[in-house]
Amino acid sequence: MTTAQSRPRAAKASGATDLLTVSGLQKHFPVRRGLLQRGKDAVKAVDGLDFTVARGETLSLVGESGCGKTTTGRMLTRLIEPSAGRIDFDGQDITHLSNSRMRPLRRDIQMIFQDPYSSLNPRHTVGAIVGAPFRLQKVQTEHGVKRAVQDLLKLVGLNPEHYNRYPYEFSGGQRQRIGIARTLALRPKLIVADEPVSALDVSIQAQVINLLEDLQNELDLTYVMIAHDLSIVRHVSDRVAVMYLGKIVEIGEQAGIYTQPMHPYTVALMSAVPVPDPTKRGQRTRIRLTGDVPSPLNPPPACRFNTRCWKAKDICRTEEPPLAELAPGHRVACHFPENIASTPAAAAEPAPAPAEAK
Amino acid sequence: MSSVRIEPALTTGDLGPVSTSFLELRDLRVHFPTGDGLVKSVDGLSYRLERGKTLGIVGESGSGKSVTSLAIMGLHKNTSARLSGEIWLDGEELITASAEHVRTLRGKKMAMIFQDPLSAMHPFYTVGNQIVEAYRIHHKVTKKAARAHAIDMLARVGIPQPKSRVDDYPHQFSGGMRQRAMIAMALSCDPELLIADEPTTALDVTVQAQILDLIRDLQQEFNSAVIIITHDLGVVAELADDIMVMYAGRSAEYASAEQVFGQPEHPYTWGLLGSMPRLDRDRSERLLPIKGTPPSLINVPLGCPFSPRCNYSGLVGDHACTTDRPEFRDVGGGHRIACHLSAQQRQQVWEDEIRPNL
Structure with missing residues (x-):
């Protein structure tokens, strides 16, 4: 039984407590064109992710639509096959397990879906829906x-x-709640929750978020939460990974990400969240990102954010910034990170970091 | 402000005095007869809006927000909806007006941004054609001039390369661009009243920020009256001068934005504020949801519709909350609420229980 207060779990560094380890995870969807259906191009939905999820913690994936959050969630649950990379769950490589080998593991990895209207079979009773996992397994x-x-x-x-x-x-x-009951039926270890509350009303959202937190404490669950509402993400997460065009641009403890966002994209995202306080209207500096997210079919070279970044220089267009640890437990992929002065000890050289990642 | 409360005028034949406000709703009721019973979607709603002002309407799904705006636009079918009350727009009453006359008002006098741009736009026509069509109905201009205007509007809402994108079909636009094209369409005739129904709900925060800025800029330019309907309290705090909180087809609270966020008086508003995690405050350990679910609009609870979910109905004597419908009254300074709690009780609950937890 862990309490909510005991959150930011300490032993993150030792691999022993990690329930899930993802390295170099990729998913490219080939685009087939023409008579011969030959595919040369690919939508690089997810393009090289590395992260770990410790037992009992909540990691949230945030980002704009099309950044690959949902694709990542579906790969973790093996609903789609990764193109490359590796997923280790509970010490076992599950990246390319066959359906039959995967089946016993499905008890341990479950998913909560976004839309409670389409994820329940309308012709089944609640008893049949929630009882299905017992029958199937x-x-x-x-x-x-x-x-x-x-x-x-x-x-x-x-x-x-x-x-x-x-x-x-x-x-x-x-x-x-019915969907959550079904998810919990087999006492999973890991739950991937894809926008679990975005389809719900505000007052109901709070009920479901509290429920998810209670269940986590009671049943010692590990969550990978996919969400785009940054206020909710801050409330539920221990750690947050910010994604942009199929890559993680920043990952770290929730408090660090929210108080000292380092990647310009994270800074822009945070500044765009409307604050429910009319007296502060007009006082906040909001960073307006221009344009839309570029197509993942043909992402910009090097740093993928360079087309919309106000700090972009030549190096951003030629050299991909590595996801480097700039503060303890806080990794950022940027040549010119923000808020770096406030953590001088870990800062190292802010400018051109050695390109060790790729 | 107290004069806004009008004696119920149930027959539309006998109108009250001509409204002096730009937009005034008097005891609007929209009822839908269904096989299960009469759905009272809007049940006695009155408010006023002046030019250059923004009214934010907040409420959960089914609270009658959208039904009200469709009634103003004259978009309810006579066969399925029963309307009563009065809607005054710039000195004209709309409920008794002929459908043909209301049609001439749509576009130039009033326009609406719909929630889902993919279903609100016609898939067979190019985006440009759809803007041109509306513009040419209200302006005697050549096709060429109208097309130039459409390109101009698309540029204004931030569509890149408007000259070529004007010939694109809606499906070729991304979600954010489509929403911006919808806005361009709604604004193409410089409407005096703009109703934005959840204009940013389906969008990412960065795009949402762009759209909110856009609505604000355009309002300043044309001095339009704007109604923004949303369930996101952050959005209304950014835009609205006045806020109306709706519950079960009635108004629960109406006040300036500063009052609603700084000194809310209705228990439902307290509940909404408590169930929302906020980025501008320290992270709370727990959200304070509103218990229960919104009522069915066929069997709205007797008395105060919020009473089954209200934590404070016990404070009121004689079970008034479950028997008497609370009057929507002015509690000072144009701040109006529908609640049986006395001013002292509200003050005490707010100071002791609500404010410390927000």
């Missing part, structure tokens, strides 16, 4: 499946008597 429960399902419904704050109802009889928030 042929798990024997102590007091029968029905009892187990009712316990799960209770756990996520639903009335166990709703066992025989259909999804349409529930509101969005309740449906999301």
Whole structure:
């Protein structure tokens, strides 16, 4: 039983506590054109990710749409096949496990989907939906499946008597709870939650976020949270990874990312979040990013953010910045990071870092 | 301000005095007869809006935000919706006006930015054609001049290379560009009233910031009245002069933006503020959600519609919250709420329980 206060977990450096290790993960979707359907180009949805997730922590992936957050989540759950790289889960390489070898592991890795309206089969009762994992995995429960399902419904704050109802009889928030109950059925170790609250109303969002936190503390769950709402991400995360065009540009402890964002993209993202305080209107300096995210079909060379970055210099267009540790546990891929002066000890040379990564 | 409350005028034949405000709603009701019963989507709504001002309407899904704006635009079908009350726009009453007349007002007098630009734009016509069409209905200009105007509008909303993009189809635009094209379309005839229904909900924060800036700039330029409908309190705090909080088809609270965020008076507004994680405050350990779910609009709770979810209805004597519908009254300085709590009770709860936790 861990409490919310004990969050930023200490032993991050030793690999022993890492539940998930991802290295060089890539997913390129080939684009087929022409009569022969020969694919030369590829959408580089995810293009080389390295991160670890420690047991019991919450890592959030944030970024604009199209940055590869969801693709990453689907690769972690092996719903799509990685093009390159390696995923280690609980000490086992699961990158290219076959379906049958993967099946026992699916108990341990579960997913919460974004849309509670399309992720539940409308023709199945709640009992059938939440009980499906037991049937599929042929798990024997102590007091029968029905009892187990009712316990799960209770756990996520639903009335166990709703066992025989259909999804349409529930509101969005309740449906999301049904999805969460299904996810929890087999007591997974890792839950990949893809925008778990973005389809819900504000008052219901808070209920579901609190529920996810309670469950984490109670069942010692590890979350990889995919979200674009930066206020919610700060609230739920231990660590945050900011993605841009298929790459991680900054990763670190939640507090560090939010108080001292170093990558210009992170700084711009933070400054764009509207602050619910009308008295501060007009006082904040907001960095306006111009233009849209470039196409992942043909990403800009070297630093991918250089087309929209106000600090970009020649080196940004010729040399890719490595994801370097500029403060303890805080890695940034930028030639000219921001907020670096405030952490002089770890700063090293801010400008051209040796290109060791690639 | 207290004169805004009008005696219920249930028959549309007998109108009250001509409104002096630019836009005034008097006891608007929009009811939909369905097989399950009468859905009271909007049930007695009154507000005013002047030129050059921005009203933010906040509420959960199903609170009647969008239904109200569709009623102003005259977009409800006579066959499915029952409207009563009065909508005054610049001295004209719209509910009793002929559909043909309201049609001539749409575009130039009032325009709307819809939430989902992909479904609001016609997939068969180019973006430019759709802007040109609206412009030429209201202006006697040649096709060429209208096209130049469309290009100009696209440039104004920040579409890159508007000269070539004007001939693109909606599917060739990214989500943010499509939303900007929608805005260009809505603004092409310089509308005096602009209704933006969740204009940024589907967008990333960086694009959202661009769109909010754009709406603000254009409003200053044309001195339009703007209604911005959203569930994101951050967005209204950025834009709105006044804020109306809606619950179950009625207004719960109406006040200036500073008052709503600085000294909110309605328990529902407290709940909304408590359920929202904020980047401008220290990270809270726990969100304070509103219990329960929004009510069905077929069986709206007797008395105060919020009473089943309200933590403070016990403070009111005689179970008034569950029997009497609270009057929407002025509690000082144009700050209006619909709540049975006394001024002293509200003050005490706000100071003791709500403010310290926000």
